[in-house]
Amino acid sequence: MYSLRALLLACALAPSAALAADYVGSNVCKTCHPDVWSNFYRNPHFKSVASGKESPENSGCESCHGPGKAHVEARGGKATVIAFSELAPDKTLDACLRCHGQTISRANIRRSTHTEQDVVCTNCHSIHKSPAPKFLLAKTQTELCYTCHGSVRAQFSMPFKHRVNEGVIQCTDCHNPHGAFAPTWKMASRPRMVDQKQGNEEACLNCHTDKRGPFVYEHGSVRVEGCETCHQPHGSMNARLLRRPTVFTMCLECHNGEGSFGNFGPKFGTGVQRPPSDHNLADPRYRNCTTCHPRIHGSNTSEFFFR
Amino acid sequence: MKPTFSILCLAALGVYAQPPVAPTTGEPVGNPRGDNTENYNVMDSFELGYRFATAGGDFDMYRSTVNYTDGVRLLSSSLSIQSRDGHGHWFDQIQLNTQGLGNDPYESATLRIEKSGLYRYDMMWRENDFFDPSLTIANGAHFENTSRRWQDHDLTLFPQGNFRFFLGYSNNVEDGPALTTIQLFDFRGDEFPLIANIHRLQNEYRLGGEIKVFGFRLNVLRGWEDFKEDTPTSILAVAEPGLSGLAPATLNAFQSSQPYHGTSPYWRVGLFRDEGRVWALNGRFSYVAGERNFIDNEFSGGITPIGAAMTQQILAIGDARRPAVTGNLTVSLFPAKFLTITNQTSVANIRTEGDAVFAELQNGVAITPFIPYTYLGIRTIANSTDSEVRFRRWFSMHAGYSYSDRRIGVIDGQENLGGPVPNVTPITQTNLLHVGTLGFRFRPMAGLTLLVDGEIGRADMPYTPISDKNYQTFHARAEYKLKSFRLGAFAKTDYNLNSVSLTSYASHSRNYGVDGSWTPNNWFAIDAGYNKIHLNTLGGMDFFDVGQLTNFNSLYISNIHTATLGARFSIRKRADFYVGYSHTQDVGDGRSTADGLPLGEGASTNLDAFLVAQTFPVKFLSPEARFSLQLNKRMRWNLGYQYYGYAEQFSSIQNFHAHTGYSSVLFSF
Numbered sequence: 001m002y003s004l005r006a007l008l009l010a011c012a013l014a015p016s017a018a019l020a021a022d023y024v025g026s027n028v029c030k031t032c033h034p035d036v037w038s039n040f041y042r043n044p045h046f047k048s049v050a051s052g053k054e055s056p057e058n059s060g061c062e063s064c065h066g067p068g069k070a071h072v073e074a075r076g077g078k079a080t081v082i083a084f085s086e087l088a089p090d091k092t093l094d095a096c097l098r099c100h101g102q103t104i105s106r107a108n109i110r111r112s113t114h115t116e117q118d119v120v121c122t123n124c125h126s127i128h129k130s131p132a133p134k135f136l137l138a139k140t141q142t143e144l145c146y147t148c149h150g151s152v153r154a155q156f157s158m159p160f161k162h163r164v165n166e167g168v169i170q171c172t173d174c175h176n177p178h179g180a181f182a183p184t185w186k187m188a189s190r191p192r193m194v195d196q197k198q199g200n201e202e203a204c205l206n207c208h209t210d211k212r213g214p215f216v217y218e219h220g221s222v223r224v225e226g227c228e229t230c231h232q233p234h235g236s237m238n239a240r241l242l243r244r245p246t247v248f249t250m251c252l253e254c255h256n257g258e259g260s261f262g263n264f265g266p267k268f269g270t271g272v273q274r275p276p277s278d279h280n281l282a283d284p285r286y287r288n289c290t291t292c293h294p295r296i297h298g299s300n301t302s303e304f305f306f307r
Numbered sequence: 308m309k310p311t312f313s314i315l316c317l318a319a320l321g322v323y324a325q326p327p328v329a330p331t332t333g334e335p336v337g338n339p340r341g342d343n344t345e346n347y348n349v350m351d352s353f354e355l356g357y358r359f360a361t362a363g364g365d366f367d368m369y370r371s372t373v374n375y376t377d378g379v380r381l382l383s384s385s386l387s388i389q390s391r392d393g394h395g396h397w398f399d400q401i402q403l404n405t406q407g408l409g410n411d412p413y414e415s416a417t418l419r420i421e422k423s424g425l426y427r428y429d430m431m432w433r434e435n436d437f438f439d440p441s442l443t444i445a446n447g448a449h450f451e452n453t454s455r456r457w458q459d460h461d462l463t464l465f466p467q468g469n470f471r472f473f474l475g476y477s478n479n480v481e482d483g484p485a486l487t488t489i490q491l492f493d494f495r496g497d498e499f500p501l502i503a504n505i506h507r508l509q510n511e512y513r514l515g516g517e518i519k520v521f522g523f524r525l526n527v528l529r530g531w532e533d534f535k536e537d538t539p540t541s542i543l544a545v546a547e548p549g550l551s552g553l554a555p556a557t558l559n560a561f562q563s564s565q566p567y568h569g570t571s572p573y574w575r576v577g578l579f580r581d582e583g584r585v586w587a588l589n590g591r592f593s594y595v596a597g598e599r600n601f602i603d604n605e606f607s608g609g610i611t612p613i614g615a616a617m618t619q620q621i622l623a624i625g626d627a628r629r630p631a632v633t634g635n636l637t638v639s640l641f642p643a644k645f646l647t648i649t650n651q652t653s654v655a656n657i658r659t660e661g662d663a664v665f666a667e668l669q670n671g672v673a674i675t676p677f678i679p680y681t682y683l684g685i686r687t688i689a690n691s692t693d694s695e696v697r698f699r700r701w702f703s704m705h706a707g708y709s710y711s712d713r714r715i716g717v718i719d720g721q722e723n724l725g726g727p728v729p730n731v732t733p734i735t736q737t738n739l740l741h742v743g744t745l746g747f748r749f750r751p752m753a754g755l756t757l758l759v760d761g762e763i764g765r766a767d768m769p770y771t772p773i774s775d776k777n778y779q780t781f782h783a784r785a786e787y788k789l790k791s792f793r794l795g796a797f798a799k800t801d802y803n804l805n806s807v808s809l810t811s812y813a814s815h816s817r818n819y820g821v822d823g824s825w826t827p828n829n830w831f832a833i834d835a836g837y838n839k840i841h842l843n844t845l846g847g848m849d850f851f852d853v854g855q856l857t858n859f860n861s862l863y864i865s866n867i868h869t870a871t872l873g874a875r876f877s878i879r880k881r882a883d884f885y886v887g888y889s890h891t892q893d894v895g896d897g898r899s900t901a902d903g904l905p906l907g908e909g910a911s912t913n914l915d916a917f918l919v920a921q922t923f924p925v926k927f928l929s930p931e932a933r934f935s936l937q938l939n940k941r942m943r944w945n946l947g948y949q950y951y952g953y954a955e956q957f958s959s960i961q962n963f964h965a966h967t968g969y970s971s972v973l974f975s976f
Contacts, residue, residue, distance in 0.1 A: 041391050047423045047467060050393020088700050102524040104577040107589040110639045111649040111693055116705050117758050118748055133402050134419060150820040154838035154869035157889050159372045159927040159953055167406050168413035168435045181591060181635045182653035187711040187740045188689035198573050198595050200633040200655060209479055209509040209534055214597050214629030216661030218683050224715060224770045237893045237925050239442045245923035249861055253846035254771045261772050272771060274849050278494060281850045282914055285551045291448060291498045292490035300601045301623040301665060306490055
């Protein structure tokens with residue numbers, strides 16, 4: 001037990017074990033890396049140099065790449081310095097989180113799907129060669145995400161979609177690539193890195209403010225299971241991002257009056273209410289559900305979303 | 308940066324970037340290092356041009372899916388002012404980027420101004436023109452021609468300090484004409500189209516701070532979200548006929564006002580500590596007190612389908628509230644270098660309740676007013692534990708288990724004035740979900756990565772017939788990277804079985820894809836991708852067919868193939884040529900016409916519409932080409948063209964084709 005503690009302690013102290021004399025300063029680095037240094041003033045990390053107040057291990061090149069003395073003495077080489085191209089993903093994460101860990105947007109990074117799949121900081125961020133104006137992204141945000149999420153790219157190529165390719169919407173409007181809290185809808189499971197708005201609502205409501213409610217009469221499936229019950233948020237071959245080409249089949253898949261769904265208590269077993277007997281589905285009139293029920297996302301005056 | 312590598316990077320970027328007939332930002336033009344002025348470096352570029360668009364077929368559908376129009380545009384611009392030593396007087400950095408200004412349907416601008424250690428200001432402004440035609444949904448009577456504008460402003464004081472302060476403001480406006488419908492006067496009535504003048508406004512104000520003490524960082528944010536909707540609706544014409552054609556149903560007068568205003572003040576508190584070597588902890592608490600006040604004053608007059616004159620007045624007034632509390636606590640442990648264990652507990656309690664009085668008069672006679680009384684409470688407690696074991700650098704496994712307990716409480720009733728008070732004890736239902744996950748990551752050789760994940764979930768009381776009940780997912784991905792070559796492939800399945808007494812709802816989703824890119828040199832790059840997205844669902848339906856209760860198993864099949872291809876050629880560093888192609892096609896269930904045999908099980912039906920709705924073959928394709936020529940050190944001429952073709956197989960009413968393009972000059976300083 002004591003040996004384990006000693007090991008943990010040694011690991012914890014490893015960075016500080018480097019002597020101050022092992023740090024050579026960024027001015028030495030630029031001698032051999034002028035191409036990196038010449039544009040480094042554009043890099044957000046340059047702040048650590050400009051401030052002039054940071055300790056050597058927190059300033060400039062050596063704040064990320066470690067003490068450079070051995071690297072200089074060996075006249076270069078990746079073995080004598082922390083080279084991120086050689087670093088294991090979890091070590092890369094540790095290195096970046098040393099400074100970037102404690103923000104609310106990265107609160108879930110260690111349990112995020114990206115981290116689980118070894119997608120860490122340097123997979124998306126290019127520290128020295130970023131072509132993006134902000135966040136040191138390795139590519140434009142959309143193309144960066146498309147690199148791995150080919151199926152999402154396919155969805156945004158569909159005729160009905162959120163305008164991500166057109167540039168007016170970004171992936172991070174709805175998702176937090178650094179991990180998300182458990183959703184407050186859909187059994188708090190399968191979060192898909194959806195960034196919640198105002199702390200606890202679906203990202204959709206950030207733009208579609210009129211759907212937020214609260215309403216006196218909520219459409220239960222919207223509030224309990226979320227917008228994806230009826231919509232495909234990325235893109236769809238169907239109008240209005242619906243999951244079905246016609247609205248009535250989508251409604252009837254839930255409103256079939258069967259099983260124990262939706263209703264409970266005295267109504268248990270009656271299921272989600274099926275269309276009443278005066279709704280003759282052979283008549284096209286009754287297959288356009290939202291003509292009579294236009295307030296389908298919620299209403300303050302009508303239990304059946306009439307107005 | 309070596310010039311060759313720089314060009315290579317930009318070329319690789321360009322090959323991926325294929326926004327629809329969009330600016331060519333990212334072209335290597337001018338002096339990439341900008342100009343030095345005193346202590347600042349300034350880089351500036353803007354692309355000014357003319358966009359053209361012509362469309363044939365259903366122009367409304369074109370506007371719904373593409374929406375570009377003719378006109379002069381500032382297609383893109385970029386301004387960067389950067390302090391060279393990090394000690395600017397008022398600022399160290401200004402970064403301004405715009406896109407599509409000048410009446411493109413998709414316009415945006417972002418701005419960052421920063422003084423290191425003192426402040427950071429971020430602004431984002433966007434505008435999206437939205438057109439939603441009168442599609443067959445809702446009998447073709449729902450239509451929107453609106454514009455949405457967002458703006459977000461965030462100011463952080465002392466962004467690198469141990470004490471930080473946040474100020475924020477967001478604004479979201481949506482307005483424009485629309486067409487909607489209303490059903491009058493009772494269940495025997497008719498549906499009538501109405502003009503609506505949409506006006507929605509949301510303002511959000513944020514104020515917060517962050518402090519670092521004893522290694523913990525405490526973040527507190529206070530916000531207020533105000534929302535207003537004032538969307539008056541009115542009749543289209545005197546003696547408006549009903550949509551169903553039930554003569555003599557007409558609407559002679561209609562007026563409705565439904566102001567809907569409210570505020571959602573909220574708190575969010577976060578506490579973090581990432582010690583990084585042994586453990587990390589974060590917690591979050593949030594509270595939102597959502598409230599909306601409303602009034603609905605509606606008057607209508609006309610003739611009912613049975614020929615009776617009718618006036619109806621409805622007055623509803625009240626408020627709806629939705630307080631929501633959430634809490635999260637995540638603990639990560641790193642007991643050994645090869646092991647990570649993370650546990651998260653989350654609690655959410657959301658109550659929706661309303662107070663309202665509803666009164667209705669028909670032909671001047673008051674229908675008994677009542678107080679609608681609804682309550683929807685959702686309480687969810689979830690706990691998940693995930694572990695990752697890194698056996699070797701080239702092999703690791705992860706496994707997890709999560710448990711969710713959701714209780715829904717409902718009070719569904721109404722109290723007639725003077726009548727008995729209904730039971731106000733919520734009726735509750737609880738759903739338990741158990742989920743297990745397992746996966747591994749394997750790197751058998753340099754550049755090759757294999758990822759495999761699976762998830763199994765079991766719920767005992769899902770809320771809807773299509774909710775996850777007995778589900779399993781499988782995901783495998785392989786990626787090979789070697790210098791400038793990348794090839795990836797994936798397979799993903801998601802199966803869900805949700806039994807009901809009528810039938811079994813079954814959903815089978817299968818998704819396969821392969822994509823790759825290759826940039827062999829600085830004058831050629833290519834990327835391509837293919838995806839197959841397959842979905843089939845079998846759902847039970849139960850409805851009345853000419854008074855006869857009918858059971859019908861609806862089989863829906865979607866079989867989507869998408870392919871993208873892009874290639875860029877650079878000629879002597881002076882000219883760039885890009886060609887791209889995007890093809891998306893749902894081949895449906897294979898039938899060539901809308902007519903088809905009943906594919907579902909169960910009772911036979913003569914409802915052809917159900918059979919037609921089982922599949923929806925449609926094709927959407929878009930080839931494009933762009934050419935860019937460097938005129939001199941600071942100027943570049945660009946030309947672009949993109950074609951769009953949309954074709955439904957069962958009906959050509961909404962089909963369209965469009966030619967769009969632009970010609971522009973990019974100035975770089």
